[in-house]
Amino acid sequence: MSDLDSTSTLRKALAAYATGVAVVTARAPDTRPVAMTVNSFTTVSLQPPLVLWSAHRGVGPFDAFQAATHYAVHVLHAGQEATALHFARDVEDKFTGVAYVDGNHGLPLLDDFSARFLCQVEQRLNGGDHLMLLGRILEMEHRPAEPLIFHDGRFRPV
Numbered sequence: 643m644s645d646l647d648s649t650s651t652l653r654k655a656l657a658a659y660a661t662g663v664a665v666v667t668a669r670a671p672d673t674r675p676v677a678m679t680v681n682s683f684t685t686v687s688l689q690p691p692l693v694l695w696s697a698h699r700g701v702g703p704f705d706a707f708q709a710a711t712h713y714a715v716h717v718l719h720a721g722q723e724a725t726a727l728h729f730a731r732d733v734e735d736k737f738t739g740v741a742y743v744d745g746n747h748g749l750p751l752l753d754d755f756s757a758r759f760l761c762q763v764e765q766r767l768n769g770g771d772h773l774m775l776l777g778r779i780l781e782m783e784h785r786p787a788e789p790l791i792f793h794d795g796r797f798r799p800v
């Protein structure tokens with residue numbers, strides 16, 4: 643058995659689990675749009691329709707996501723590596739030069755995705771150094787496409 647106290651060994655083992663990639667957006671209490679790339683997004687329940695993702699407590703937009711009553715999840719398709727990297731960057735305003743529209747609940751909506759879910763926060767759950775945000779899907783749009791895959795710290799072709 644490997645050493646669980648070694649963060650890098652643990653991170654490497656957890657990275658064996660291949661995931662999709664999504665960009666989550668929300669409005670900060672001061673109305674600024676906030677966004678971040680995540681691979682922690684997962685489905686939870688069909689009835690009621692629930693999803694989950696988790697935000698590291700150290701990320702810049704953490705306070706905004708913690709306070710948000712709604713969020714939008716944009717599931718990325720193959721070829722959107724640049725979008726994933728853009729919204730993972732440590733910059734003050736990730737929306738400078740990025741086209742978006744205001745959706746219901748004031749959610750900043752991107753126009754390129756394979757699936758988009760507008761969610762109401764149902765529960766905020768303590769997840770150690772992350773906060774888990776359980777959301778109920780209120781609206782969705784699906785444009786079938788090949789997925790963007792993240793595995794072992796890298797984007798992969800399908």
Ligand SMILES: Cc1cc2nc3c(=O)[nH]c(=O)nc-3n(C[C@H](O)[C@H](O)[C@H](O)COP(=O)(O)O)c2cc1C
Binds near residue numbers: 701
């Ligand atoms: C593929 C990928 C998946 C990520 N998944 C998550 C995640 O699930 N939760 C999280 O807190 N950060 C995740 N991150 C890191 C955040 O996107 C990044 O730390 C954040 O956007 C930085 O925001 P800040 O610069 O405003 O602090 C991921 C990054 C990448 C590239």
